[in-house]
Amino acid sequence: xxxxxxxxxxxxxxxxxxxxxxxxxxxxxxxxxxxxxxxxxxxxxxxxxxxxxxxxxxxxxxxxxxxxxxxxxxxxxxxxxxxxxxxxxxxxxxxxxxxxxxxxxxxxxxxxxxxxxxxxxxxxxxxxxxxxxxxxxxxxxxxxxxxxxxxxxxxxxxxxxxxxxxxxxxxxxxxxxxxxxxxxxxxxxxxxxxxxxxxxxxxxxxxxxxxxxxxxxxxxxxxxxxxxxxxxxxxxxxxxxxxxxxxxxxxxxxxxxxxxxxxxxxxxxxxxxxxxxxxxxxxxxxxxxxxxxxxxxxxxxxxxxxxxxxxxxxxxxxxxxxxxxxxxxxxxxxxxxxxxxxxxxxxxxxxxxxxxxxxxxxxxxxxxxxxxxxxxxxxxxxxxxxxxxxxxxxxxxxxxxxxxxxxxxxxxxxxxxxxxxxxxxxxxxxxxxxxxxxxxxxxxxxxxxxxxxxxxxxxxxxxxxxxxxxxxxxxxxxxxxxx
Amino acid sequence: xxxxxxxxxxxxxxxxxxxxxxxxxxxxxxxxxxxxxxxxxxxxxxxxxxxxxxxxxxxxxxxxxxxxxxxxxxxxxxxxxxxxxxxxxxxxxxxxxxxxxxxxxxxxxxxxxxxxxxxxxxxxxxxxxxxxxxxxxxxxxxxxxxxxxxxxxxxxxxxxxxxxxxxxxxxxxxxxxxxxxxxxxxxxxxxxxxxxxxxxxxxxxxxxxxxxxxxxxxxxxxxxxxxxxxxxxxxxxxxxxxxxxxxxxxxxxxxxxxxxxxxxxxxxxxxxxxxxxxxxxxxxxxxxxxxxxxxxxxxxxxxxxxxxxxxxxxxxxxxxxxxxxxxxxxxxxxxxxxxxxxxxxxxxxxxxxxxxxxxxxxxxxxxxxxxxxxxxxxxxxxxxxxxxxxxxxxxxxxxxxxxxxxxxxxxxxxxxxxxxxxxxxxxxxxxxxxxxxxxxxxxxxxxxxxxxxxxxxxxxxxxxxxxxxxxxxxxxxxxxxxxxxxxxxxxxxxxxxxxxxxxxxxxxxxxx
Numbered sequence: 001x002x003x004x005x006x007x008x009x010x011x012x013x014x015x016x017x018x019x020x021x022x023x024x025x026x027x028x029x030x031x032x033x034x035x036x037x038x039x040x041x042x043x044x045x046x047x048x049x050x051x052x053x054x055x056x057x058x059x060x061x062x063x064x065x066x067x068x069x070x071x072x073x074x075x076x077x078x079x080x081x082x083x084x085x086x087x088x089x090x091x092x093x094x095x096x097x098x099x100x101x102x103x104x105x106x107x108x109x110x111x112x113x114x115x116x117x118x119x120x121x122x123x124x125x126x127x128x129x130x131x132x133x134x135x136x137x138x139x140x141x142x143x144x145x146x147x148x149x150x151x152x153x154x155x156x157x158x159x160x161x162x163x164x165x166x167x168x169x170x171x172x173x174x175x176x177x178x179x180x181x182x183x184x185x186x187x188x189x190x191x192x193x194x195x196x197x198x199x200x201x202x203x204x205x206x207x208x209x210x211x212x213x214x215x216x217x218x219x220x221x222x223x224x225x226x227x228x229x230x231x232x233x234x235x236x237x238x239x240x241x242x243x244x245x246x247x248x249x250x251x252x253x254x255x256x257x258x259x260x261x262x263x264x265x266x267x268x269x270x271x272x273x274x275x276x277x278x279x280x281x282x283x284x285x286x287x288x289x290x291x292x293x294x295x296x297x298x299x300x301x302x303x304x305x306x307x308x309x310x311x312x313x314x315x316x317x318x319x320x321x322x323x324x325x326x327x328x329x330x331x332x333x334x335x336x337x338x339x340x341x342x343x344x345x346x347x348x349x350x351x352x353x354x355x356x357x358x359x360x361x362x363x364x365x366x367x368x369x370x371x372x373x374x375x376x377x378x379x380x381x382x383x384x385x386x387x388x389x390x391x392x393x394x395x396x397x398x399x400x401x402x403x404x405x406x407x408x409x410x411x412x413x414x415x416x417x418x419x420x421x422x423x424x425x426x427x428x429x430x431x432x433x434x435x436x437x438x439x440x441x442x443x444x445x446x447x448x449x450x451x452x453x454x455x456x457x458x459x460x461x462x463x464x465x466x467x468x469x470x471x472x473x474x475x476x477x478x479x480x481x482x483x
Numbered sequence: 484x485x486x487x488x489x490x491x492x493x494x495x496x497x498x499x500x501x502x503x504x505x506x507x508x509x510x511x512x513x514x515x516x517x518x519x520x521x522x523x524x525x526x527x528x529x530x531x532x533x534x535x536x537x538x539x540x541x542x543x544x545x546x547x548x549x550x551x552x553x554x555x556x557x558x559x560x561x562x563x564x565x566x567x568x569x570x571x572x573x574x575x576x577x578x579x580x581x582x583x584x585x586x587x588x589x590x591x592x593x594x595x596x597x598x599x600x601x602x603x604x605x606x607x608x609x610x611x612x613x614x615x616x617x618x619x620x621x622x623x624x625x626x627x628x629x630x631x632x633x634x635x636x637x638x639x640x641x642x643x644x645x646x647x648x649x650x651x652x653x654x655x656x657x658x659x660x661x662x663x664x665x666x667x668x669x670x671x672x673x674x675x676x677x678x679x680x681x682x683x684x685x686x687x688x689x690x691x692x693x694x695x696x697x698x699x700x701x702x703x704x705x706x707x708x709x710x711x712x713x714x715x716x717x718x719x720x721x722x723x724x725x726x727x728x729x730x731x732x733x734x735x736x737x738x739x740x741x742x743x744x745x746x747x748x749x750x751x752x753x754x755x756x757x758x759x760x761x762x763x764x765x766x767x768x769x770x771x772x773x774x775x776x777x778x779x780x781x782x783x784x785x786x787x788x789x790x791x792x793x794x795x796x797x798x799x800x801x802x803x804x805x806x807x808x809x810x811x812x813x814x815x816x817x818x819x820x821x822x823x824x825x826x827x828x829x830x831x832x833x834x835x836x837x838x839x840x841x842x843x844x845x846x847x848x849x850x851x852x853x854x855x856x857x858x859x860x861x862x863x864x865x866x867x868x869x870x871x872x873x874x875x876x877x878x879x880x881x882x883x884x885x886x887x888x889x890x891x892x893x894x895x896x897x898x899x900x901x902x903x904x905x906x907x908x909x910x911x912x913x914x915x916x917x918x919x920x921x922x923x924x925x926x927x928x929x930x931x932x933x934x935x936x937x938x939x940x941x942x943x944x945x946x947x948x949x950x951x952x953x954x955x956x957x958x959x960x961x962x963x964x965x966x967x968x969x970x971x972x973x974x975x976x977x978x979x980x981x982x983x984x985x986x987x988x989x990x991x992x993x994x995x
Contacts, residue, residue, distance in 0.1 A: 367654070368610065371521075382646055387672075388639040397635065398574065401683045409684065416676035423672055427649070427665060435653045435661050472573040 004071070011069035014076050016061060017054040017084060021121040024050035025114050032110035040108030044099030047113030048092045051120055055088020058124075066481060072192055074128040078478030082330055083127040083257040086337055090249035091120045093341050093452050097348055098242030100448040104354070112152070116246065119145035123254035129261065132181040132191040139177065139222065139258070142251060143170050149246070150239040162238025169231045170221070177218035183211025184266075196266035212267055216277055219262065223255035224304075225281045225311045226288040233292075236304035241358070244300055245344030248307050249337050256314055256333060260326045263318065264483045271321070278319040279411060285312030286418035293425045299347050299358050302425060303340070306384065309422050310336050313399050316411055320402035322483050328402040330475040332395035335460060339384040339392060342456025346377050349445040349453070360429060365438025373445060374433050376457045383460035385426040386419050391460040494556050501568050502553040503580040506590065507626045509549060510597075513542030514619035521612045532611040536601070539615040543598040543622065550594040550626075557587050562981035564632060564695055576692050581632040585833060585982040588975065589629045589760060592840045593753050595960070597622045600745035602957045603848050606855050607655060607743065614655060618745070621647040625753050629760065632694045634682050641721075641757060642675050648746065648754070656741040663734075663741035670734040674724035681717030684710075685769075694764070701769040702989060708772040715773035718766050726758030728818060729788035732811045739807035740860070744851030747803060751810050752844035756836045759817045763829070763982075767821065768989040774822065775990075781822040782905070782912040788815035789919030797926040802850045802860045805930055806843060809886060812919055813839045819916055820901030824990040828904020829983040830976055835897030837975060838968055842885040842894055845961040849879045852954055853934075856947050862930065867939035872949040876935045878958050883931045885965050887924045893968035896976075 012019070028043050035042075058081050066077035095116050102108050122141030129135040147170070151163020185191055187207040188199035200208060221228040236244045263274055289309025296302040314336075317329030350357045367374040383390035396419065403412045445453070517535055524531055557565055564581035571577045582590065600618065607614050624647070627640035645668050653664035686692050688710070689700040700706075706714065724731045735755075739747050767774050789812045796808035813835065820832030852875060853868070854860055869876040885892035888899075898920060906913035939945065950958070968975055 367613070371613070378650075387642060387646060389643045393639070393642075394574070397679070397683070400680060401687070404680070404683045405687050409680070412680050412683070413677070416680050417673070420669060420673045420676055424665075424669055427668060430649075431653060431661055431665070434650055435664070470573070 007069075007071055014061065014063075014067055014069050015074075017058040017088070018121060018124050020050055020054045020057060021117050021124065025117045025121070028110070028114045028117070032114065035110070037108050037110050040110050040112070041099065041103065043110050043113045044095060047095050047117055048099070050117060051088050051092035051095060053088075054120070054124070055085045055092070058084035058088065068130065070134075072194075073131050073134045074125070075130045075482075076128060078481035079257060079260065079326070079330075080124075080128040080482075082475060082478040083253050084124055086253045086334060087120055087123050087127070087250045090253070090337050090341055091116060091246060093345075093456075094242055094246035094249065096448045097245055097341075097345055097452055098240070100446050101240065101242045101348055104351075104446070107153070109152075112149075115145045115148055119149065119246075120250060123250055126254045127257040127261075129258060130193050130265075132185060135258065135262075136174075136177060136181060138254075139218075140174060142254060143174065143222070146170075146247065146251065149243045150235055152240050152243055156238075158238040159240065160238075162235045165238075166231055166235045173218045173221035173228070176214050176221075180211040180214025180216075180218065183207055183214065187211065193261070193266040197268060200267055201269045209270065209273055212262075212270060212274060213277060215262060216259070216274065216281075219255055219259045220281050223252050223259070223311050223314075224308055225315060226285040226308055229285070229288070229308045232308060233296075233301045233304040236300045236307075237298055241300065241344060241348050241356070244303070245341055245348075248303060248340050248344065252307065252311065252314075253333055253337070256311075256318070256329060260318055260329065261482075264322055264326065268322070268483070275319050278315055279408065282312045282315035282319055283411060283414055285309060285315060286415050287312075290418045290422035290425075293422065296425070297359050297361070299360060299363075299429075302360070302429075303343065303347075306422070306425075307340070309418060310340075310384070312418070313396065313415060316403050316408070316415055317399040319411070320399070320406035320408060322479070324398075324402035324405055326479045326483065327472070327475040328395075328398035330478065331398055331471060334471060334475070335391040335395040336384065338456040338459040339380045342376065342380045342453045342460075343384065345449045345453040345456065346373055346380070349373060349442060349449045351443045352440055353443065360432050362439065363429060363432040364436035366433045366442075368438045369441040370445075373442070373453070376453050377433060378430060379457050379460065380453075381426045381430055385423045387423070490555060493552075497552055497556050502549065502556060503566050503582065503630045504568055506546060506549045506553055506594065507580070507623055507630055509546045510542060510619040510622040510626075513539065513546075514616045514623075516542070517612055517616050517619070521616075532608075535612050535615050536605060539619060540598060540601045542619060543594070543601050546622065546626075547594040547598055550590055553582070554587060554591060557582065557584075559584050559978045559981065562985050567632065569632075575686075576635045577633050578636060579632040579693060580630040581695070582630060583982040583985075584979040585760065585763060586629040588833070588837055588979055589753075589756055590626055592756070592837055593622065593625050593629070595964070596748065596752050596840065596844055599844075599848070599957050599960065600748050602953060603748065603851055604743070604745040605953055609655065614651070617647040617651055618749075621651070621749065625749070625757075628757055634685070634692050634694055634697060634765075637694070638675070638679055638682055641761075642672070642679075644754065644757075645671055648750070651746045652738060652742045655743040655746070658741070659737070660741040663737040666734045667738040670731070671721075671724055674721040674731075677717040678721035681714045685714060698768045698989070701771070702992070705772075706770060711770040711773035712776065715766055715770040715777060718761065718770075719777070722758040722761040722766065723784075724758075725761070726755055726814045726818065727811060728758075728784050728814065729791060729811065732788070732792070735811060736804050736807040739810075739847075740801055740803045744847060744854065747847040747851075748844040751806070751847060752840035755810065755814060756840060759814070759821065759832060759836050762818070762821050763833070763986050767824070767986050771990050771992065774824070778822050778824070778908075781818055782909055785815040785819040785822070786912050786915035786919075788812060789819070789916050790922065793919050793922035793926060797922065797929065800862055802862055802930065802934070803847065805862070805926065806846050806850065809846075809923065809927065810839070810843050812923060813843070813886075815919065816898055816901045816916060819905050819912060820897075823901070823904040823908045824987060825904040825907050826983060826987045827900050827907070829987050830979065831897050831900025831902075831904055833979045833983060834893075834968075834972065834975055835901060838885070838893035838897045838965075841961055841964050841968070842882055842892075845878075845882045845958065845965070846886060848957060848961070849875070849882060852950060853947075857943065862933050864941060865934040865944065866941065867937045868935045868944070868947070870939055871944065871947045872935075874955075875950050878950070878962065879931065879935060881962060881965065883927050885969070886927045888920060891966070891969045893965045893972075895969060896972035 125138030153159035293305030383392035386396035567581035631637035792811035
């Protein structure tokens with residue numbers, strides 16, 4: 001073991017991305033304290049740069065071999081880098097959307113970019129966690145910021161309710177996480193993943209399994225997998241839309257990658273046991289997510305169920321063994337994220353005379369009144385539904401392949417049926433967009449919305465997918481390096 | 484220089500061109516062109532719409548010419564896949580194109596019919612640019628299905644075709660268009676998603692996604708017979724819905740009735756053929772044991788489809804619905820021929836697919852002609868059209884007789900070959916199919932009598948005008964094709980001989 005001081009000196013250069021986020025948050029608070037809400041625009045711009053920069057920096061600094069830092073509390077490796085890139089860019093997109101939204105709502109508060117950056121920092125810690133303490137600290141930093149963000153419109157009853165509901169339920173999940181972690185610690189005598197892994201290899205017993213299941217439940221809550229999804233529709237609906245866009249993207253990546261770490265690092269030896277749990281979570285999420293969305297009229301609630309269903313597909317990948325599972329889940333997320341953020345950007349664009357609309361009826365006749373927006377939305381919805389030629393299909397294809405190679409054929413068939421049901425409600429949106437008589441025209445989309453939606457569409461578009469073949473090698477190399 | 488030399492010179496010249504990619508993606512490039520024009524010239528003005536129609540027509544004609552070049556390069560005596568283009572891609576898959584006689588003939592059918600569909604769509608006034616863009620994308624995807632030599636690429640095109648069709652039916656369709664569009668999309672998607680799972684399983688077992696290599700694996704090693712049953716069923720789910728077979732045909736009448744004329748033509752003429760193509764390309768050569776196992780079921784379903792759909796067609800009040808049910812019956816002949824597994828039956832099935840593509844397409848266009856004028860498809864509304872529209876009556880007569888399978892039209896060789904092929908395997912199935920031929924004469928001729936013969940009783944028909952020049956141009960090539968295929972069927976049969984032989988030998992190789 002290195003000397004603490006020496007260890008710190010070695011570690012700090014490796015966490016430049018995290019330091020950038022933390023530095024932005026601290027300096028941002030100072031600037032905000034001095035300038036008040038007038039500096040909202042400036043701080044948002046800086047925040048977008050910091051988040052995108054952190055994502056980019058993580059990729060630039062990507063190591064060739066896993067590097068343990070802070071005395072083994074965290075690791076910088078391929079899996080973490082992949083996740084950080086996704087988190088950084090999706091959070092930057094959400095912040096750009098939020099800056100535009102709150103400025104137009106005349107509700108600029110300078111804390112917004114800072115809270116978002118801190119939440120992203122928490123996720124960066126989550127995806128690099130190598131022991132139970134950094135795991136918990138990362139989860140809590142992320143969650144605390146998320147509660148505040150959900151209740152951002154404190155004068156609005158729905159938003160406050162969303163924040164409170166999220167806080168209470170999420171606190172229970174955090175309790176479960178701690179409870180499970182304490183079991184794990186109690187039965188293995190260590191908080192470090194490597195030590196837990198070697199203890200688990202010697203058996204570990206029911207106590208360890210109990211701890212693992214409790215931790216899995218908590219993580220399932222954080223990624224809104226059914227049956228731990230109850231908070232999702234209410235929070236998605238109540239929170240301001242840019243915050244919902246953020247919730248639907250970055251925290252999912254963090255929770256999924258953290259779960260992958262927990263499953264394949266300390267508990268790799270328990271694969272037969274945890275596979276049953278993850279398969280059950282996956283099956284229930286896919287079915288519940290697709291059926292629950294069918295009758296929704298509010299777009300944000302509908303997208304909440306859609307995210308539950310999509311998490312089911314990601315879990316199908318995670319359940320499928322180390323050879324293909326985690327890589328397929330990562331690629332699935334990499335294609336799910338842009339589609340999701342793009343759709344929320346277009347929901348944000350649904351304003352008439354400044355009044356936002358967020359129901360399915362508001363979409364009516366968009367193909368005639370705003371043909372380009374309608375075209376983008378069509379591509380994004382078909383991608384998220386997993387219909388070729390768009391990128392979402394590749395994600396579904398890969399998780400199916402992972403599941404079938406792992407012998408989970410029934411799960412793949414169930415996933416297929418769930419995807420058809422889910423296509424039903426995506427088609428309902430498209431039917432409103434294309435087939436209904438036009439409702440009054442929306443206001444022109446602002447630049448950030450148009451930019452985010454166009455970039456997202458470009459990312460799921462087939463021609464770019466063809467050139468993105470390197471994504472696969474990147475994801476697979478990342479998983480190989482980590483597990 | 485004589486023409487043999489010219490052809491060989493042309494072959495030499497074109498050999499290194501990626502002709503299949505060009506044919507496949509030309510329409511998509513045209514779609515981009517139209518989109519670009521739309522972006523630079525916003526607003527719906529009539530001059531712009533005319534320009535878009537013209538651009539689309541030119542693009543589809545150029546595509547047809549490009550496919551003729553591919554046809555010139557193609558060597559029908561060779562049973563291997565030709566003009567193969569292969570570029571490896573991520574995830575162990577490849578962008579791989581190639582054609583045999585079966586695929587080439589269906590590609591020609593597609594590129595031949597699409598310009599005619601564009602001509603038939605001249606009367607579309609609503610959102611012309613979007614309509615044409617979707618149609619061009621649809622053409623790319625349809626050609627792609629027949630070109631694809633990687634099974635995942637095949638699925639890519641196969642399922643992507645649902646998107647433009649969904650929007651075409653839903654935006655430009657009739658009164659119940661939204662219902663029909665949903666039914667079409669979800670029905671087909673449910674079938675094909677099961678096929679996707681089976682495709683993934685096949686790749687896992689055989690270790691390749693190359694269609695040629697999969698067929699070779701099936702021939703040399705063979706999938707485990709118990710596994711074959713499940714894989715066969717999953718593919719069946721997809722192709723039976725697409726074809727469609729009784730009892731999963733119910734989306735077809737709805738989709739046909741509500742779709743705009745040109746979309747009906749494409750649906751009947753090409754999209755349905757993807758089902759038959761799938762059986763010939765995958766089910767028979769790759770799962771021969773399972774195909775033998777299910778042959779009695781397929782015969783039964785085919786005969787039921789032929790007889791039952793013909794009877795239902797007889798009772799229809801809507802012209803398009805009647806033709807839709809007649810399509811179900813004719814597709815029954817296709818499955819009958821395919822699963823007879825004999826050379827004659829398979830040749831007949833392929834011929835029947837091509838002929839049905841032309842005849843049913845032409846019949847939908849015939850309905851479109853009077854629908855454009857009167858905006859109703861109700862049979863009872865019409866009557867006595869021969870007095871006002873003699874040319875139309877003659878054209879309609881020709882295609883009605885083709886639909887019945889009169890010798891001399893393209894409808895005849897396909898039906899007779901499939902029945903002879905089926906007769907070699909099952910007398911009862913052939914007998915049932917014969918019954919269907921009689922019924923088809925009954926409903927088709929009754930439709931013709933009610934619409935065109937008699938006296939004009941409906942005063943609204945007094946001013947109806949005969950076919951105009953644009954419609955003449957639309958029907959001309961179809962008439963020529965019907966007669967050529969009817970009088971000289973060997974032109975087509977020689978062309979598809981090698982692929983039919985390959986399928987038949989793969990199937991009979993697994994004789995239990």
